[in-house]
Amino acid sequence: MSATILVVEDEPGIQEVLKFNLGQHGHDVIVANDGEDAISLLRGALPDLILLDWMLPGMTGIDVAKRIRGDARLRGIPIIMLTARTEERDKVQGLDTGADDYITKPFSPRELMARIKAVLRRRAPEMTEDPVEVGGLKLDPISHRVFGDGKALDLGPTEFRLLHFFMTHAERVYSRSQLLDHVWGDHVFVEERTVDVHIRRLRSALETSGHDRLIQTVRGAGYRLSATLN
Amino acid sequence: MSATILVVEDEPGIQEVLKFNLGQHGHDVIVANDGEDAISLLRGALPDLILLDWMLPGMTGIDVAKRIRGDARLRGIPIIMLTARTEERDKVQGLDTGADDYITKPFSPRELMARIKAVLRRRAPEMTEDPVEVGGLKLDPISHRVFGDGKALDLGPTEFRLLHFFMTHAERVYSRSQLLDHVWGDHVFVEERTVDVHIRRLRSALETSGHDRLIQTVRGAGYRLSATLN
DNA sequence: GTTTTCGTCATAAATAATTCATACAATCGT
DNA sequence: ACGATTGTATGAATTATTTATGACGAAAAC
Numbered sequence: 001m002s003a004t005i006l007v008v009e010d011e012p013g014i015q016e017v018l019k020f021n022l023g024q025h026g027h028d029v030i031v032a033n034d035g036e037d038a039i040s041l042l043r044g045a046l047p048d049l050i051l052l053d054w055m056l057p058g059m060t061g062i063d064v065a066k067r068i069r070g071d072a073r074l075r076g077i078p079i080i081m082l083t084a085r086t087e088e089r090d091k092v093q094g095l096d097t098g099a100d101d102y103i104t105k106p107f108s109p110r111e112l113m114a115r116i117k118a119v120l121r122r123r124a125p126e127m128t129e130d131p132v133e134v135g136g137l138k139l140d141p142i143s144h145r146v147f148g149d150g151k152a153l154d155l156g157p158t159e160f161r162l163l164h165f166f167m168t169h170a171e172r173v174y175s176r177s178q179l180l181d182h183v184w185g186d187h188v189f190v191e192e193r194t195v196d197v198h199i200r201r202l203r204s205a206l207e208t209s210g211h212d213r214l215i216q217t218v219r220g221a222g223y224r225l226s227a228t229l230n
Numbered sequence: 231m232s233a234t235i236l237v238v239e240d241e242p243g244i245q246e247v248l249k250f251n252l253g254q255h256g257h258d259v260i261v262a263n264d265g266e267d268a269i270s271l272l273r274g275a276l277p278d279l280i281l282l283d284w285m286l287p288g289m290t291g292i293d294v295a296k297r298i299r300g301d302a303r304l305r306g307i308p309i310i311m312l313t314a315r316t317e318e319r320d321k322v323q324g325l326d327t328g329a330d331d332y333i334t335k336p337f338s339p340r341e342l343m344a345r346i347k348a349v350l351r352r353r354a355p356e357m358t359e360d361p362v363e364v365g366g367l368k369l370d371p372i373s374h375r376v377f378g379d380g381k382a383l384d385l386g387p388t389e390f391r392l393l394h395f396f397m398t399h400a401e402r403v404y405s406r407s408q409l410l411d412h413v414w415g416d417h418v419f420v421e422e423r424t425v426d427v428h429i430r431r432l433r434s435a436l437e438t439s440g441h442d443r444l445i446q447t448v449r450g451a452g453y454r455l456s457a458t459l460n
Numbered sequence: 461g462t463t464t465t466c467g468t469c470a471t472a473a474a475t476a477a478t479t480c481a482t483a484c485a486a487t488c489g490t
Numbered sequence: 491a492c493g494a495t496t497g498t499a500t501g502a503a504t505t506a507t508t509t510a511t512g513a514c515g516a517a518a519a520c
Contacts, residue, residue: 040299043330156465173374177348187331189344194467196509201465218374219475219508220387226373228382386476387508423498424478430500431476449486449497 002026003048003120003127008038008064009082010057014105018051021109022116035059039067042074046186048124049116052099054083065099078123080115082107125168126182132167135227137211139167148209158183159202166215166225175222199223232256233278233350238268238294239312240287244335248281251339252346265289269297272304279350282329284313295329308349312337362397365457367441369397378439388413389432396445396455405452429453 005027007018015031022029030047032038034056050068054061061081068074081099100119103112120127131140138147141164146153155163162183166174174182176192184190203212216224235257237248245261252259260275262268264286280298284291291311298304311329330349333342361370368377369390376383376393385393392413396404404412406422414420433442446454 044332158466171373173372187348189341189348190467191344191469193469193509197467197511200510200512217509220390221374224373388477420477421479423480426498427478427500429498447498 004028006030006047006050008032009053010034025113035064038064048127049120050077050079052079052081054081078119080119126165134167134170135214139164148211151209153205153208155205158198159205162198162202170225173218173221173224234258236260236277236280238262239283240264255343265294268294280307280309282309282311284311310345310349364397364400365444369394378441381439383435383438385435388428389435392428392432400455403448403451403454
């Protein structure tokens with residue numbers, strides 16, 4: 001489970017601690033020194049999680065969170081707020097501004113990592129390494145394998161990621177654009193029609209066990225993975 | 231998706247290429263030859279997107295971007311930066327130039343258009359995703375499904391939008407032209423009678439569960455969705 | 461160097477949207 | 491009550507749009 005994490009923190013000491021610990025756990029780290037910095041960085045990057053200090057020079061952490069929640073592209077990114085112990089009473093308010101969790105300084109690296117994992121699991125299930133199952137189709141991120149009714153299926157890399165995303169976000173329609181953003185990545189430029197092709201490849205790979213029926217076309221809207229066939 | 235685009239570029243050749251390509255895709259183009267020009271143009275116009283050359287006579291592209299980001303009125307406009315290949319290494323430095331994306335010269339028109347599209351689509355406000363229910367008829371925008379008393383119903387794209395509109399605006403009559411405005415979009419050139427046809431299709435789709443009775447004709451006025459039958 | 465995998469394209473196939481012609485129903489004036 | 495008039499319903503034809511699919515060259519992985 002490796003994620004890209006944006007750290008918004010002005011104290012160099014804490015920055016270092018975070019960079020080190022996150023790095024240890026295989027995450028990529030981007031650092032912003034203040035709110036403006038963060039907003040501007042976010043224009044070009046799309047991290048999987050944001051660690052946001054409450055007290056920042058200039059814009060406060062809450063302001064930053066509000067800005068993020070107000071942007072359609074960024075809205076879905078989980079935010080963990082870092083607060084000093086004296087600010088603890090503000091906790092409740094912090095959770096109100098769109099933070100998914102908060103943690104008080106000083107924090108133990110262990111606690112931090114645990115919370116990060118929890119938040120990622122909740123907001124970006126495809127980032128975790130938990131096995132998923134939908135309608136008899138099983139996908140195990142750890143062994144990187146897919147089974148249809150016990151039979152191993154053979155998928156290409158992109159088809160695997162696509163299926164993983166669908167399985168962790170079942171019963172929900174995604175437009176081609178959204179799929180490109182989530183499965184291919186934020187700044188890639190590929191034709192929307194390319195999605196069609198990979199959907200087809202995914203379907204024919206799942207055909208072996210008949211699970212291609214799970215991938216449904218929603219005309220005019222996109223695609224959906226659903227256990228309830230229609 | 232047609233937009234007004236400000237091109238800030240000093241080389242006449244590239245200017246032409248951009249004007250042509252953007253025009254081809256239905257966009258309106260405004261051109262500025264340098265930074266000062268751009269700033270002053272922006273006083274009177276509010277484009278949907280700015281294509282900004284990195285190297286400009288006088289003010290650099292970054293300066294222009296900073297000015298734009300510092301202006302409350304202009305802050306929200308997405309910026310795509312045009313950089314020469316030799317400047318490429320600056321990319322990695324982080325996209326912290328205030329740009330939403332960048333593209334290196336020479337660029338393919340295809341790539342340019344793809345990136346423009348990607349940037350523009352992020353700004354599109356998403357419609358509400360709350361499920362709606364009226365008289366036993368349920369519509370879920372997230373999974374893009376409709377259920378009549380638990381049974382899944384099959385609607386075409388336009389019928390889906392039409393029903394969604396009705397369900398979020400129940401107990402109220404809408405004329406055909408209002409429906410055209412709200413469901414089809416403003417100022418679409420379509421016969422009013424076309425609404426009748428889609429009403430019929432919606433009704434026959436809802437017939438399966440008997441919910442076609444919810445769609446009521448109000449002679450001389452239009453149509454209404456109502457849970458109280460008459 | 462061979463094999464996979466990607467992304468794109470061209471084309472076929474499927475499904476929808478719009479219009480049109482006509483049938484039907486309600487309303488109005490007499 | 492009756493015919494005229496106006497508004498609505500509906501089936502069919504026509505166009506337009508979307509999606510599916512097979513093939514191909516380029517790039518990446520092995």
